[in-house]
Amino acid sequence: MKFTFASLTALAVALAAPAFAQTAPVPVADLVKRVDIPYEEFRLANGLRVIVHTDRKAPIVGVAVWYDVGSKHEPKGKTGFAHLFEHLMFNGSENSPGEFFEPLKEVGATDYNGTTNADRTNYFQTVPRAALERALFLESDRMGYLLGAVTQAKLDEQRGVVQNEKRQGDNQPYGLLRYKLTEGLFPEGHPYRHSTIGSMADLDAASLEDVKNWFRQYYGPNNAVLVLAGDIDAAAARPLVEKYFGAIKKGPQTVAPKVTVPTLAAAKAEVMKDRVAVTRLYRMWAVPGMGDADSTVLDASMGVLGGLASSRLDNALVRKEKLAVSVGAFNQSLAQAGMLVLSVDVRPDVDPVVAGKRLDEIVADYLKNGPTQDELERYKTRTAASRIRGLESVGGFGGKAVTLASGALYMNDPGFYKKDLARLAAVTPAQALTVTAKWLSRPVYSLTIEPGQRAAYAEAAAAVKKPAAEDTPVKGTRGALPAVAEVKDIDFPAVTRTRLSNGIELVYAQRDAVPVTQAVISFDAGIASDVPTALGTEGMALSLMEEGTRTRDSIAIAEAQERLGAGVGTGSSADRAYVSMQTPSPNLAGSLELMADITRNPAFAPADLERVRGQVLAQIAQVKSNPTGLALMAMPPLLYGKESPYAKTAAIGGDEAAVKRLTRDDLSAYYKAWIRPEKAKIFVVSDRPLAEIKAAFEGRFGDWKGEGAAGTKAFAAKATQAAPKILLIDRPDSPQSIIYAAQMTPVDPFADPVALGTASEVLGGDFLSRLNMDLREAKSWSYGVRGGISRMEHAVPFTITAPVQADKTGPAIEAIRLQVRDYLSSRGVTRTEFDRSTVSAIRKMSGQYETAGAVLGAMQSNDFMRRPDDWQDGLAKKYRALTTGQVDAAARGAIDPNRFIWVVVGDASKVRPQLDSLGLPVEVVPAAPAAGAAKTAAN
Structure with missing residues (x-):
């Protein structure tokens, strides 16, 4: 896949051309009203809290089990235990002794996994309705009948897997940030100070009895929330949940650790060297957790400062002053505290001290003047639109089940998402200014990660495993796994093909679960169409399309998307180039207008080109500092042969020398040859009917005509790989x-x-x-x-x-x-x-x-x-x-x-x-x- 750089933004030169008529976006209040997950709940006698949401759009049920245990509950010397146990709970239970994934795969489960963070451990899977009883049996078995199946061999096995997960993260550029972040903000002994992955020494020291005691302490039904979302209702769910979970005994009640939001005694600055291509600056503060109303205000405020594509930091440091290649700001809200993080990737030809000084000046000005109403409204709209799209899924990492479970576990309110959105919708500029100044005016933790030799650290060492005597797993007595009833074959949505008046084919399907329209214009182009003597032309042309049109500069493009709650972007694979759009359907007209402008009227302004050129060169260098990037760049010429168009996929981002010499004419020539109606097909899935969709695309693309000769790909012979080595x-x-x-x-x-x-x-x-x-x-x-x-x-x-x-x-x-x-x-x-x-x-x-x-x-x-x-x-x-x-x-x-x-x-x-x-x-x-x-x- 081509690297797409969301942060490659710049001002464009407005050329004389008629502007499209503007269409007013739907007010954010109307979008917020559409975010709704009705639910019922009940409790079993053993304390298990059960929440049920009915969604009949498909014969599936999202099953989520959230436990009130995370790394913040780990005492000194036992870091990483919560995450280690998450792994152990996938290794079989007394009545289902094999891999947990195996019986799930057999029933056709999707989105099945588990995660651990500082506050909780969760497990989730989406299963056919006919397989719900099997999913409940499996989840209840590892809740109530696990310990007999946890052996020394399994502990050693998963300890090794977790340690390799840790090495994999540490091996990445900037990979040690996760330790510095929490250690820099939280004092010794603070529950949020250590990382979820834990230390190698503590993982090595974990005994079988240690981990069994950990389970006994935290994994009782009274410390869990079970959510069922999908083709089920509470009346049908209750007897099933009673059947499988009712006999599990209560455990000790989890007690939340005492957590304060620390303030540093004085500003603290550290420098760390790493195998990175670009110096990265951080500014960080500890802030309140998600239960505090200030947390929601900080979400919005950080969005305006550095989270939106049109953020203050983007506009100043990336677009106008060209001191950075990318920026970011976010409020990472945990249950009882949070971490507010600003980051700047310094442009390689800029002194990091100069960039850091300017960053601090912008923050100081923001603390003095705060955000505008328009900036806040754009953040609110983007957030509400994102929530609407997420509600299409019943399970998985971010669907309805997760939303209800997180509210129940963290805030004792499954409907907390509604209160949080209401708080967000009510944020005013004055409130944002007051809250932001309150927390960011305290001493800051500054961290600079710069290119250099990474210092040796003990965590990289491989432990010597000691052979241990195997113990015999306990055989369960609950009987066989429940049978799975007949699962009906899928009825895929009907797909209709039609054409616009200029011949572009439009391929359409209707889905009305949420009021969202998604569309892709697919071009017969891709990385294989890149210019052989100037690799990177294709990627630069696609990136510049997003940077400015004849009527909009990059700031206007970013602001338009935010006001619409839309996403419009470009990208490519080996064989195809894309312009994609997703939008709340009430804002389809305005979003399609923007998509058409980006697709048909790129400016390729010289000022944009120079700015993006620097960003792409930095991204190429970052790929070369990444171990996976190095492998991906090395393989294509060996696999396909150097003369194959697919060998171009090795130049992720492009060839540095070629990118340095690309001109506006080069990019315009590529665009005219490849991004044209004869090479295009439009694919749309929407809740709106085909007639409306076709008319909308006809109005924006029906009169589009290609200019000049179309490009052709040079696949003269089959790919020929190198000899094995x-x-x-x-x-x-x-x-x-x-x-x-x-x-x-x-x-x-x-x-x-x-x-x-x-x-x-x-x-x-x-x-x-x-x-x-x-x-x-x-x-x-x-x-x-x-x-x-x-x-x-x-x-x-x-x-x-x-x-x-x-x-x-x-x-x-x-x-x-x-x-x-x-x-x-x-x-x-x-x-x-x-x-x-x-x-x-x-x-x-x-x-x-x-x-x-x-x-x-x-x-x-x-x-x-x-x-x-x-x-x-x-x-x-x-x-x-x-x-x-x-x-x-x-x-x-x-x-x-x-x-x-x-x-x-x-x-x-x-x-x-x-x-x-x-x-x-x-x-x-x-x-x-x-x-x-x-x-x-x-x-």
Whole structure:
């Protein structure tokens, strides 16, 4: 995918052209009224609080269980316990001893996972209504019948996984910020001082009895909230919840720790060096938590200062004064305290001291004068529109179940979201000024992260694991998992095709769960269309389209989106370029007007070009400082061959030398050749009828005509990969290695994907895949391994990505090769794997296509892959007709581990000796320098 830079903003030169008629957006008060989640609730005798929301749009139910335990409850010496136990609760319970994900996948669950933060631990899954009893059995079993299944072996396994999760985060540029942030703001002994991930030493020291006592203390039903949202009502839910949770005994009641909002005795400033490309400045304060009304005011105030695209910091530091390449401001509200954070990525040719001084001046002025009413209204509108879009999902990370559960757990009010929105809608400029000045006038914690050698830190060390005696898990007595009733096949929304008067095809589907319209204009362009001698032209042209039109500068574009509650942006994949829009449908006219202006009338103003050029060069340097970025840049020429248009995907952001010399004429020429009506298709999902949608797009795009000759892509021959080898990119002091393996397959991109897709899923495509279960769950060498097929218009590669602890790099490559060879030879897909994958694929579709965004994506994929518009309606039949022999044959015809190319990013001094015995040539190259790599062109 092309890097899209939301912060690449600049002033544009207004050229003489007629402006579109303006359409007034719907008032924010009207949007707020649309945010509504009616619910009923009841409690069991054991204290379990149950909240039920009925949503009959699809035969699915979002199930969420939130526990009142997070890292703030951890005493000294036991940091990371809450998060460690989150992992342990996925490893099976007494009556379902296998992986928790396995029976969920079998029933067609979607959006299933768990998370931990300072305040809580939560688990969630969306299941077909027919599988609700199984989900309740599983959640109740790990709530009430877990400890007998927690063994020393499982503890050691998940301890290793968590430690690799920690290494993976630490290995990123700016990865140590999470420790400095809380340690800089909160004193020793404060519940919010330590990170959720914990320390290596505390994780190593955790004994089996320690973690069992942790469970006994915190995971009782009286410390939990259960939310059911979807095709269920309270009358039907209550007997089911009583059946599965009613016998679980109460536990000790969680007591919230005493938390104060600390004020630093004096301003504190620290400097930290890291393998980063761009100096980043932070200004931070501890502030009240979400229960305090000041928290909502600070949300809005920080949005105006640095959260909106048109924020004060963006306009001053990025657009006008060009001191920064990106800025940000947010209020991270926790339950009992919060952290207010301002950040500035300094433009590489600017003195960070100068940028920091100007940042402080802007903050001081803001504390003196505060936000305007218009700024606040734009933030309120954007927030309300975002909430409306989120309410389309019943479960997942941010849907209705999460909204109700968080209010219940944090504020003892499932409907707290309404009060919070009402507080937000009532914020005035005077109130924002008073509250902001109250909290930001206190001493600040300033942190500068600058390019340099990262200091050694103990957390990077790999612990020596001691073998422990295995204990025998307890066998449960609750009986077998509940059976799953028949799950009806999906009825995919009807898709209609029509054309505008100039020939542009419009592909439409109706979804009316929320009053939102989403649209994408897809162009036959993409990174493959980039100029071979000037890589980055495509990305720069798309970025500049968002920066200014003949009638609007970048500030006007940003403000228009905020007033409309809309999002309009550009992006690309290897084969396609996009202009996308999402908007509350009441504001469709104004949002479509803006989309059309950005698409049809880019200014490519010289001032914008110079500003964006500097930002893109900084982003390229940042990619080169990132271990994953280094791997992604190294692989394409090896996989596709240097002459393939797909080799251009290696230049993430572009080639630095080319980006430095690009002119306005270059960008205009690219735009005219590729962003034109003959190459466009419009895809729309909306609650509004087709006639209205077509008329709206006809009015904005029906008279659009291309100018000059259209561009053509140079796919003269099939992609040809390099000979197998290991390319080791030396990145010293990396606690983890990134392993990236790839192979070009002979597969026809437009062939039926069902058999090969099933095979690649079993091998590496999801959590239960063989690769992930081996390297993560069995060996604890990685936080997660994934592999699978990608389908582009002219190539179908098979890839595997595996971040692993540095001392296991060589063994991990050998383990991957062993798993792939075993799968292709002696142990093809098993009946259990086959049934689990195919049954899941059939049952999960209602949840998979729950949202308009998912339907929109499917419509585009069907069109790109030359499938019929009703392809999803026939999928269940395809899966039922599939055989294990077809799956194995598809895999053996596509995947060949003897042809894998390997890119490894890691510390060569530790990794190279592990690679020399693998029987492949090893080439070592240095990582691209991060510091000083992003010098910009002259202003």
